Amino acid sequence: MRLVNESGLWTTGVDPAPIPAVAVLEVSGAVLSWPVDDPAWPPVVSFTDADRADWMWRVFGEAGHVAVVEALRDADPADVIELPPVAVLPGSTDCLRRLALGHWLRRWWPASARDGISALDQAVLDAEVAVLTAAAQDYFTDDTLDADVSGLLARHGGALLSHRDARVGALAARCQDLADELGLEWDTRDVGTARREDYALAAGGGDDSGPADTVADGEVTIPWAAVPPGIFDAAEGNLGWAVLCAGSIVSVRVRTALCGPDSAVGLPVSLRCGMFHATGVLDAEGRGIIPVFEAGGQPADEAKAWDTDWSATKVSVGADRADESREVRDRMRAFARTRLGSPADDAFLAEVLAAESDY
Structure with a gap:
């Protein structure tokens, strides 16, 4: 392992891919990132507070955990720290990568009526991510951006419990148990979800101010x-x-x-x-x-x-993001089409349902 200081954070490498081609997960004391379309890559780990990363022994082994913490204590930001014996243990971050992928699906899935890429059911996807997050609580001893199970569940009770698919029913039951464990007053009213797949650039008027x-x-x-x-x-x-x-x-x-x-x-x-x-x-x-x-x-x-x-x-x-390229967006569209066309082993139920809706 090599550790370098980038913008004030010690990291095991450069960003593995540009936005939006990177899957990111904030755990206690660090941010983990992977290229979303290459599962073979180990995560790049950027430490926000190595002393708070109590999970490190699960990923680097106990000796690796100690070595990283000791190396970063009072380290000079100008140094490059070499830790040859330390590496990510095989399979140790598989569950975290899948959770990061779930968050990527929530943020970046390129739903498009024009491109024929079906939208993912937001309630189902959020519920799946909530269940995965609850199962990974050992990595979330601090309140991080990605640790909020209650926030993921709060508004989806009605949509999940009213779903007719038995697979969603089983997921809803697990989420109901989670809500009870968290003391969450789960809103089970089915308020419905508006869809706008039929809108296009030529969509009807309403903004015309007269002949021009x-x-x-x-x-x-x-x-x-x-x-x-x-x-x-x-x-x-x-x-x-x-x-x-x-x-x-x-x-x-x-x-x-x-x-x-x-x-x-x-x-x-x-x-x-x-x-x-x-x-x-x-x-x-x-x-x-x-x-x-x-x-x-x-x-x-x-x-x-x-x-x-x-x-x-x-x-x-919105915001000024001139650095985002069409090439990367096309790459993510291809990734989405591949996952819909042939659901992967790590496919989310929301993806499976979207793929089934295409037939």
């Missing part, structure tokens, strides 16, 4: 890392924009493709092209019409808008 001439239009892809999960269709070109002139008023119309149970309402959207800019928020259907302004803050001039080359227009939703 189109000055320019185009489409872009919303980076997956820029927005919360469960809202947008994960296909390329999932945001269409058009600069409009209605009389002397210049605005930009934005329409996004939705494919998830959650709402786009309030997500920031912006346009920039040369001297022109527009900033606003999406509505619940992922649309919006936003006034365009010039650099000085005055409303955009109609004649200038018509005289502008809009080919360099940048439109974004």
Whole structure:
């Protein structure tokens, strides 16, 4: 094992893959990461507090645990620490990798009506991750981001208990037991889950403000890392924009493709092209019409808008994540299709149900 200090954290290696191709799990005292589509890789371990990582002996052996803690105590961040006898024990992190994969499915699964990638049942997936987390409590002696079993279970009681599939029924019974153990008041009302698979860029109106001439239009892809999960269709070109002139008023119309149970309402959207800019928020259907302004803050001039080359227009939703590549997104789509087409040994029930729904 080699330990290097990266950005203040001691780690066993560089990031194994770029976002969103990396599965991550925060346990007590460390963050573990794997390339999501290569199960042969051992985890990269980044220590947040090695003294709190009481589970290390399970992964490195007792001697390895002691060696790592001693080596990191008062270590100089400029040093490279070599621990040749220490390595990840075969099979020791299999359960953790599967749990990390479950969290990846929750955050990054590229559901898309356009691409034909079925959405995963959120209630079933969260329940499975909750059960796995409860079984791995030895790794969660501290409250970490990924240790919240109650948070995973709280809102899914009704959806799970009303499911007709016997496999989900067995999962729901296990989750009911977990809720009882945790003292969780499990909400068993079946409130239903809205689905938006039928929405597309050409989805109906509701954002039209009257007759307008189109000055320019185009489409872009919303980076997956820029927005919360469960809202947008994960296909390329999932945001269409058009600069409009209605009389002397210049605005930009934005329409996004939705494919998830959650709402786009309030997500920031912006346009920039040369001297022109527009900033606003999406509505619940992922649309919006936003006034365009010039650099000085005055409303955009109609004649200038018509005289502008809009080919360099940048439109974004959510956070600025320009470092995410289409190549990585395509790689994750291929990964998802493979898992649906031939469920792996570590497949989640939510994946199996999605695969079955395709037939």
